[in-house]
Amino acid sequence: MVQLQTDNIGKRFGKRILFRSMTVSFDGGVATAVTGINGSGKSTLIRILAGVMRPGKGSVSLFVDGKVISNENHPFHMGLVAPYLNLYDDFSPAENLQFLASARGMPDAAEKIDEIMDRVGLRSRQNDFLSTYSSGMKQRIRLATALFSDPDVLLLDEPGSNLDEAGLELVSGIISEAVERGKVVIVATNDEREASLCSERVCVTDYL
Template sequence: MRMLETSRGAASLVIDDVSKSFGSRVALSRVSLTVEVGERVALVGPNGAGKSTLLRVAALLTRPGRGRVRIGGLDAARSASQARRQIGYVAHRALLYDDLTGRQNLLFYARMYDVPDAGSRVDELLDWAGLAERGDDLVRGYSRGMQQRLTIARALIHNPGVLLLDEPLAALDPEGVTRVEGLLRELASAGCAVLMSTHDLERVTGSAGRMVVLAGGRLRADLLLDGLTTEDVAARYRSAIAAGTTDTWDEE
């Protein structure tokens, strides 16, 4: 596996005062969040907190009721097409074609994005994801971890500056988790802004450098993880949920 080469300009993600309702149910209420270039941010919260909705708003798949999203300085409402070119999105479901090979899956998405020299880009991503030797095998024969790595590669096919992932570590064995965490660290080091949801507090410190807590559609806490233990993270998570207010914590 080799370091992934990136050529697109790095981009930040800004979610500014975003609210979203579905009928009478409020999914998000005035959420503001910035993910800087090269930053890995974990989005945590109980079921129904609004995590998936927030990711879909950030991915420009769901229109907010109020507020705005900016990708690399672009107002997504005014420059949606340009902004989408900067976004890679990994949904909770893999969205892969089981009866195609890994290589064929990536080539299909490369053509959707009009990726130049698609064959070389696909080879690069398969190598980066540790799938070069399995690229010509059908996806139905892949392990869950292999499918997840291929899904991340698919999201990167057009070389976006912002990567959004909905529960990328779910259902992975420990080796699979470690490999995906390594890929995310590498992406951030290359300048990608990474926002991922997770329910696994024990893995947060290995997956991200910062954690934001969402509950009841509201941002409850925002803290840097450097120097914090798993027990520290769990305690601050519980405190934020119990308090029901937004706190910003930095390492003391």
């Protein structure tokens, strides 16, 4: 059982308040769409949940199988997809994933790399430099990177960005599979097609 909780979190930039007093529970086996107009704070919330940005107030807690996960270990339980995440263009996807495997202490990652590149439909190109990839192909690699360590929580910020119809079907399958396996899935989007893949919704502007 996995659960991600926010307790009275808030965030502001200068005088501009994005959200305040947000207390929400994201449960395993449920996909939640985080909605709101452009600039309303969706991506900021995803960054806070991922632990790459601190809230102005409040806290984020992660529970796995009834155990509290320390904040410094949150990233080891999370997979993040976001347009602002940089990939190393001078390396191949296989090399990028091998670097991630080393950072996560995952030995013998070659078979896992083949498997995940199959999952995103790019195994035949896994040894090509990312600089030769289109924007849509790079988005598939971001998805591969998020899935690689089989995280308990999937944070998807505009996951369909730059993807064609086949890519959107891939995102739909990833979300469905993660929900079936009891993972927490959070999708930040203002695209109704992506939001419709989720059974729950949180609108950030409800917390102004």
